[in-house]
Amino acid sequence: MFGIHQLNHSQSNSSSFLSNELALLLNASPQTVVDWLTDAHHTFEHETIPRIEQDFLNLIRLFPNTPSLPVIFNLFLKFQMEMKLHMEIEEQKIYPVFLQQVTLESNREFNELMHSHEGSEPFLEEIIALLERSSFSENPFFQILLSRLKQFENDLRDHAWVEDHVLLLPY
Ligand SMILES: [Fe+2]
Numbered sequence: 482m483f484g485i486h487q488l489n490h491s492q493s494n495s496s497s498f499l500s501n502e503l504a505l506l507l508n509a510s511p512q513t514v515v516d517w518l519t520d521a522h523h524t525f526e527h528e529t530i531p532r533i534e535q536d537f538l539n540l541i542r543l544f545p546n547t548p549s550l551p552v553i554f555n556l557f558l559k560f561q562m563e564m565k566l567h568m569e570i571e572e573q574k575i576y577p578v579f580l581q582q583v584t585l586e587s588n589r590e591f592n593e594l595m596h597s598h599e600g601s602e603p604f605l606e607e608i609i610a611l612l613e614r615s616s617f618s619e620n621p622f623f624q625i626l627l628s629r630l631k632q633f634e635n636d637l638r639d640h641a642w643v644e645d646h647v648l649l650l651p652y
């Protein structure tokens with residue numbers, strides 16, 4: 482479970498897009514928070530993920546005799562498919578409930594459901610670790626892919642932090 486160390490992580494990480502906006506989001510209206518999260522989903526789906534896929538394809542073209550690369554790429558494809566499903570559920574089922582700000586018997590349960598981000602990040606962490614162990618780690622195209630994946634991991638961690646700590650119903 483996330484704790485105060487996560488807040489420190491976000492504040493000390495200058496490359497994190499959350500660090501400048503966290504204080505604002507903590508005091509923002511529910512609609513502002515949901516808009517911010519939905520915009521991030523849009524960026525992940527339409528900018529970050531396609532760029533990473535393109536980086537993978539470039540690398541596979543450059544290193545056609547490296548069978549591990551398509552295998553790692555497949556892991557990423559699986560990851561992004563699960564992530565898109567996750568974002569769809571949030572936008573269709575979770576964010577609307579948060580916007581209603583109703584106090585239900587089930588609010589505590591709903592909040593606990595929101596605290597369920599542990600599963601997906603280790604997946605991306607694993608992909609990064611596999612790539613770092615590969616033989617072409619000095620290649621500049623590889624370096625671009627790696628830094629994009631790491632930035633994505635940071636952004637997702639911050640995104641999940643906001644969902645877990647700001648997107649809470651009263652109970
Ligand atoms: Fe999300």
Ligand SMILES: [Fe+2]
Pocket residue numbers: 567571598641644
């Ligand atoms: Fe999420």
